[in-house]
Amino acid sequence: MDKARLEEIAAQMMTPGKGILAADESTGTIKKRFDQINTESTEDSRRDYREMLFRADGFDEAISGVILFDETIRQNAADGTALRDLIASKGAVPGIKVDAGAKDLPGCPGEQVTEGLDGLRDRLAEYRELGAGFAKWRAVINIADGIPSYSCIRANTHALARYAALCQEAGIVPIVEPEVIMDGSHSIDVCDDVTGWALSELYQELYNQRVYLEGTVLKPNMVISGTDAPTRAGVEEVAARTVATLKRHVPSAVAGIAFLSGGQSDEEATAHLNAMNAGYDLPWGLTFSYGRALQQAALKAWQGQTENVAAAQAAFAHRARMNGLAAAGEWSEATEQAGQAAA
Ligand code: 5MM
Numbered sequence: 001m002d003k004a005r006l007e008e009i010a011a012q013m014m015t016p017g018k019g020i021l022a023a024d025e026s027t028g029t030i031k032k033r034f035d036q037i038n039t040e041s042t043e044d045s046r047r048d049y050r051e052m053l054f055r056a057d058g059f060d061e062a063i064s065g066v067i068l069f070d071e072t073i074r075q076n077a078a079d080g081t082a083l084r085d086l087i088a089s090k091g092a093v094p095g096i097k098v099d100a101g102a103k104d105l106p107g108c109p110g111e112q113v114t115e116g117l118d119g120l121r122d123r124l125a126e127y128r129e130l131g132a133g134f135a136k137w138r139a140v141i142n143i144a145d146g147i148p149s150y151s152c153i154r155a156n157t158h159a160l161a162r163y164a165a166l167c168q169e170a171g172i173v174p175i176v177e178p179e180v181i182m183d184g185s186h187s188i189d190v191c192d193d194v195t196g197w198a199l200s201e202l203y204q205e206l207y208n209q210r211v212y213l214e215g216t217v218l219k220p221n222m223v224i225s226g227t228d229a230p231t232r233a234g235v236e237e238v239a240a241r242t243v244a245t246l247k248r249h250v251p252s253a254v255a256g257i258a259f260l261s262g263g264q265s266d267e268e269a270t271a272h273l274n275a276m277n278a279g280y281d282l283p284w285g286l287t288f289s290y291g292r293a294l295q296q297a298a299l300k301a302w303q304g305q306t307e308n309v310a311a312a313q314a315a316f317a318h319r320a321r322m323n324g325l326a327a328a329g330e331w332s333e334a335t336e337q338a339g340q341a342a343a
Helices: 003-013 027-035 043-054 083-089 120-129 150-169 188-208 235-249 266-279 292-302 306-327 333-342
Strands: 019-023 063-068 093-097 102-104 112-114 134-141 173-180 256-259 286-290
Touching: 003 063, 003 093, 003 134, 003 173, 003 256, 019 043, 019 292, 019 306, 027 043, 043 083, 043 292, 043 306, 063 083, 063 134, 083 093, 102 134, 112 134, 112 150, 120 150, 134 150, 150 173, 150 188, 173 188, 188 235, 235 266, 256 266, 266 286, 266 292, 266 306, 286 292, 286 306, 292 306, 306 333
Parallel strands: 019 063, 019 286, 063 093, 093 134, 134 173, 256 286
Antiparallel strands: 102 112
């Protein structure tokens, strides 16, 4: 294992004041996003949309890495430049989603396990040739009556650890993402318990599979109330409980933590990240690896129309800058308003 290479890539991903753009929507997910703006999802429209984001002003100031889908890491921009080279030319690391998605877990109604380990060693070797510096694998953990089960947590954390070990063998930094899903009427207490449980099992499995923690990035959910909870915890409580749970379960050797947004509003995701960075002494850098919370505003502004490209790029640049500030604990309502006025 080339530990120096892994540490160097992870440090670039965790550049202070920058974070990661999750643009790895699979074909089905990006179609759903495009359906919302009445835009046909084709190879070209997906390319145009993603190229538009990568070329936005402000990308290089706030984005340290981009998670790509298999199609995108092989695609060229309209002028023939490989999209992965375009990303690298802006100082960001191209990364790749390598899981094959979450499938129903037998015997465990309402639960899923992420697949994709078969043939992964060969796929990682090819992605490294294509220039990927890191990879991502997302496990899904649902909360409802009687779930998650130990079977679900164990199967998913074991797969995450097997994936992470294969990545490191290939010289690729694994992003490990055990996502406790926000959907449901559960309280923040339940999210806190389940998140702590999943993280503690995850780090046991990573230890068992001899994963080098200094060459990994964790992509967790925040500790937050369920979407339909009768009362919702505020920003300060989310920040305090997320930091406490991470400190309890994530070794300080881990290279960094980059949160998913998980269905939070754009501004909530920014405010929560900012509160953690502004208010706490932390053993690791905390940043963002947002999909929806970085892209929603840009998609809405774009509507699939060439004449809207500048507006969409401004909307993306604004969110990227705001989250970059939050990664440094320097965001405020005032910066949000000033940025909106400028965009
Ligand atoms: C960008 O969406 C990612 C891929 O989703 P599918 O495999 O379902 O198409 C997703 O894994 C994403 O990277 C993370 O969930 C973070 O995105 P959000 O939108 O939660 O910040």
